[in-house]
Amino acid sequence: MTSAGTAQRIEADTAAIDLIGLATHMAPPAAIDAPRLARELYGLDGESTPLHGERNANYLIRGSKQGLILKVAGALEDLGGVRLQIAALEHLAAIDPTLPVPRVIRARDGRATVEVDGRTVFAVSALPGRSMEAIDFGLDHLRALGVLVARLDRALRGFFHPWMPPKLAWDLRNAPVLAKAVSLIESPDVREAVAAVYDRFIGETLPRYGGLRSQFIHNDVNYPNVLVTEGEPATIAGIVDFGDMTHGPLIADLAVPCADNACSGLDALDAVTAFVEGYTRVQPLEEEELAPLHDAILARLATGFTVVAWRKRHDPAGVAQLAAYEKSGWSVLETLLGHGRDTVIAALGRAARRAIVVPATRPDMVARPVPAKAELIARRARVLGRHLSLSYDDPVHIVRGDGAWLWDADGRRYVDAYNNVPQVGHAHPRVVAAIARQAATLNTNTRYLHETVLEYAERLTATMGEGLEACIFVNSGSEANDVAWRMAQVWTGGRGGIVMANAYHGITEAVAGLSPYEVAANQVAPHVRTLAAPDAFRGVTGDDGKAAIASLVKAGLGPAMLMIDTGFTSNGIPDVPKGYLAGLAETVRAAGGLFVADEVQFGCARPGTHFWGYQHHGARPDIVTMGKPIADGHPLGVVVTRRDILDRFFEATGFFSTFGGNPVSAAAGLATLEVLQNERLQDNALTTGEAFRRGIRGLMNRHPAIGDVRGAGLLIGVEIVQPGTRTPDKLMTDRVKNRMREQGVLIGTEGVHGNILKIRPPLAFRAEHAAIALDALDRAFAGD
Numbered sequence: 076m077t078s079a080g081t082a083q084r085i086e087a088d089t090a091a092i093d094l095i096g097l098a099t100h101m102a103p104p105a106a107i108d109a110p111r112l113a114r115e116l117y118g119l120d121g122e123s124t125p126l127h128g129e130r131n132a133n134y135l136i137r138g139s140k141q142g143l144i145l146k147v148a149g150a151l152e153d154l155g156g157v158r159l160q161i162a163a164l165e166h167l168a169a170i171d172p173t174l175p176v177p178r179v180i181r182a183r184d185g186r187a188t189v190e191v192d193g194r195t196v197f198a199v200s201a202l203p204g205r206s207m208e209a210i211d212f213g214l215d216h217l218r219a220l221g222v223l224v225a226r227l228d229r230a231l232r233g234f235f236h237p238w239m240p241p242k243l244a245w246d247l248r249n250a251p252v253l254a255k256a257v258s259l260i261e262s263p264d265v266r267e268a269v270a271a272v273y274d275r276f277i278g279e280t281l282p283r284y285g286g287l288r289s290q291f292i293h294n295d296v297n298y299p300n301v302l303v304t305e306g307e308p309a310t311i312a313g314i315v316d317f318g319d320m321t322h323g324p325l326i327a328d329l330a331v332p333c334a335d336n337a338c339s340g341l342d343a344l345d346a347v348t349a350f351v352e353g354y355t356r357v358q359p360l361e362e363e364e365l366a367p368l369h370d371a372i373l374a375r376l377a378t379g380f381t382v383v384a385w386r387k388r389h390d391p392a393g394v395a396q397l398a399a400y401e402k403s404g405w406s407v408l409e410t411l412l413g414h415g416r417d418t419v420i421a422a423l424g425r426a427a428r429r430a431i432v433v434p435a436t437r438p439d440m441v442a443r444p445v446p447a448k449a450e451l452i453a454r455r456a457r458v459l460g461r462h463l464s465l466s467y468d469d470p471v472h473i474v475r476g477d478g479a480w481l482w483d484a485d486g487r488r489y490v491d492a493y494n495n496v497p498q499v500g501h502a503h504p505r506v507v508a509a510i511a512r513q514a515a516t517l518n519t520n521t522r523y524l525h526e527t528v529l530e531y532a533e534r535l536t537a538t539m540g541e542g543l544e545a546c547i548f549v550n551s552g553s554e555a556n557d558v559a560w561r562m563a564q565v566w567t568g569g570r571g572g573i574v575m576a577n578a579y580h581g582i583t584e585a586v587a588g589l590s591p592y593e594v595a596a597n598q599v600a601p602h603v604r605t606l607a608a609p610d611a612f613r614g615v616t617g618d619d620g621k622a623a624i625a626s627l628v629k630a631g632l633g634p635a636m637l638m639i640d641t642g643f644t645s646n647g648i649p650d651v652p653k654g655y656l657a658g659l660a661e662t663v664r665a666a667g668g669l670f671v672a673d674e675v676q677f678g679c680a681r682p683g684t685h686f687w688g689y690q691h692h693g694a695r696p697d698i699v700t701m702g703k704p705i706a707d708g709h710p711l712g713v714v715v716t717r718r719d720i721l722d723r724f725f726e727a728t729g730f731f732s733t734f735g736g737n738p739v740s741a742a743a744g745l746a747t748l749e750v751l752q753n754e755r756l757q758d759n760a761l762t763t764g765e766a767f768r769r770g771i772r773g774l775m776n777r778h779p780a781i782g783d784v785r786g787a788g789l790l791i792g793v794e795i796v797q798p799g800t801r802t803p804d805k806l807m808t809d810r811v812k813n814r815m816r817e818q819g820v821l822i823g824t825e826g827v828h829g830n831i832l833k834i835r836p837p838l839a840f841r842a843e844h845a846a847i848a849l850d851a852l853d854r855a856f857a858g859d
């Protein structure tokens with residue numbers, strides 16, 4: 076080592092003396108007879124397991140009743156710290172009783188703390204679950220953790236206690252002391268990065284740190300202190316260990332989990348923004364907290380590296396607990412530094428603003444009586460009619476959704492692999508916020524000037540090409556198809572319609588006439604002709620439309636239009652030969668009819684390869700209709716066509732829709748489009764859809780009932796047959812659907828014979844959801 080290097084080391088070691096008491100891993104007090112104390116003090120007979128603790132010795136006592144954690148304060152632990160913890164936990168129990176944090180358990184004689192051989196003993200309830208370290212957590216977990224930490228912080232808002240903890244290395248206010256020991260960090264890259272982080276933090280952030288919104292905070296929400304449920308999929312179940320509580324800036328309670336929990340293999344920026352989004356759903360951040368939050372996340376990581384370096388030299392026993400910092404802390408720091416301060420702060424701001432604030436204690440988090448399912452079914456039949464169908468043998472009573480997840484009234488969670496109405500995910504905060512903001516500002520009929528609907532129309536048509544640039548807004552897919560049908564008749568003078576056999580296009584009288592799915596095949600309206608759909612599985616190429624056109628001409632009707640669901644959904648999601656739809660459309664056009672692409676099912680990024688189904692097929696429509704997915708669950712329908720067709724239609728009809736394209740619907744549509752683009756959900760449809768189909772094909776050997784796996788993007792059809800044949804097996808299809816539901820995955824069935832499993836999830840459905848669904852599918856076929 077050079078003499079300059081030696082001098083630096085000596086200085087660091089000298090500075091490190093200041094760190095004794097800050098960074099030392101304090102050995103917990105000597106072992107005690109925990110089972111005896113549990114029995115004598117708390118009346119709990121049970122086995123004792125020692126748990127990790129730096130300043131307390133902790134023992135889990137499992138008895139026949141709910142277990143408890145016996146805590147014995149260490150030699151260095153001030154009794155004040157114990158009193159602070161107890162007071163805080165009792166405050167939380169009173170303010171937010173549903174918060175999943177430990178409860179103080181008093182001794183049989185009512186005391187919260189007991190002196191035993193000169194040491195202070197106290198007990199808290201053992202929460203069910205396992206540490207978050209035990210699972211491969213994803214962004215949904217971090218969002219949920221954000222919600223929970225925010226609830227905790229809100230509940231702590233009114234809490235005060237006169238005791239202040241001793242100085243801890245992890246308190247970022249001690250950064251100037253830690254910065255002196257940075258030269259102990261061995262890796263030059265890490266050392267240089269940490270020094271730069273501390274320079275900025277100490278020079279610019281710390282002087283303003285004391286002026287930030289402050290209160291008592293947990294101060295140590297990292298994954299060993301976060302519990303998840305035992306079952307699969309695991310969900311966030313609680314926060315434990317209040318031993319590091321302090322009074323300080325609120326953002327420290329975000330910085331800790333953002334820095335530590337990003338060490339998880341997830342992209343660090345995605346992880347951090349997911350947590351902040353969850354947090355701000357419950358508790359908004361102030362604008363001036365965003366930059367300090369960014370700096371504090373980096374400073375927390377810098378502290379991790381410095382404490383590890385210090386302990387390696389002075390306290391080797393304390394290094395093990397911090398192994399994560401060396402393993403993945405660097406990748407987090409490098410990723411965040413790589414994005415740059417401005418980019419990360421802007422992303423934090425977007426995440427914070429994207430979140431729609433909900434009350435800290437949401438109505439569905441408070442226990443309330445759930446009506447019996449049988450009672451609801453009977454009520455529904457009474458007021459909605461007994462023929463209105465309900466999915467599954469054991470119907471689900473869904474009360475809440477988030478992304479690709481749904482929860483039932485009993486709190487059970489389901490992967491939603493069925494619903495395309497919430498196209499970008501259930502209750503997407505950005506769409507919800509757009510609806511709420513506009514509803515709180517203005518909603519009117521559509522005879523006034525309003526910019527949102529214009530911006531939406533421009534951005535929507537920009538995805539389409541083919542001269543498709545003029546829109547009519549309505550409120551449903553059925554209405555859109557009804558308008559398209561009228562338009563085609565006005566433009567062509569024809570009166571005949573051509574659709575696929577078993578097609579479904581909606582509920583108005585005209586459109587029901589175009590929907591053989593709704594009626595027996597030979598009872599479609601007299602002016603409608605149907606085409607046999609392609610069925611590659613059975614070697615059927617599909618009707619070329621010539622006979623249907625000839626029949627309409629012969630009947631004196633003439634073809635007004637060909638209307639096709641571009642996903643061929645109710646035909647069982649067949650793999651349609653390349654060029655089939657384009658050829659059919661040209662044949663009809665040559666005979667004077669228009670081609671209407673019904674994108675209600677398949678459009679809006681679901682095909683993965685393209686944004687619209689007609690683009691996926693390489694076909695050129697004259698009219699495109701859209702419905703359910705385009706506003707993420709808000710009722711909206713759109714007809715898009717060429718300007719000349721639109722003009723002629725208005726001249727002939729004087730059409731006007733009161734609600735179609737109202738400001739709230741337009742805001743919902745625009746936000747959905749933005750989310751589709753910002754979150755690159757078309758790419759997700761492609762990659763997740765393809766991987767999922769591959770996974771299902773991988774099950775075919777084991778489960779010969781799977782005859783064919785097909786579809787595109789996130790529209791997937793799985794044909795169920797009697798093994799070794801092409802004979803549809805509806806019974807097995809229904810059985811698999813119901814078993815999937817029992818296992819917490821929702822799918823549907825489809826096709827003329829009802830033997831196609833229909834998998835058509837929100838586009839927020841990602842690899843983690845597909846893995847759960849695939850596993851459930853495997854077990855559903857096995858009959859487990």
Ligand code: PMP
Nearest residue numbers: 551552553579580581640675702
């Ligand atoms: N077209 C297709 C292809 C559909 O699947 C549906 C509804 N499932 C509709 C039109 C009708 O849409 P809505 O129910 O919004 O009226």
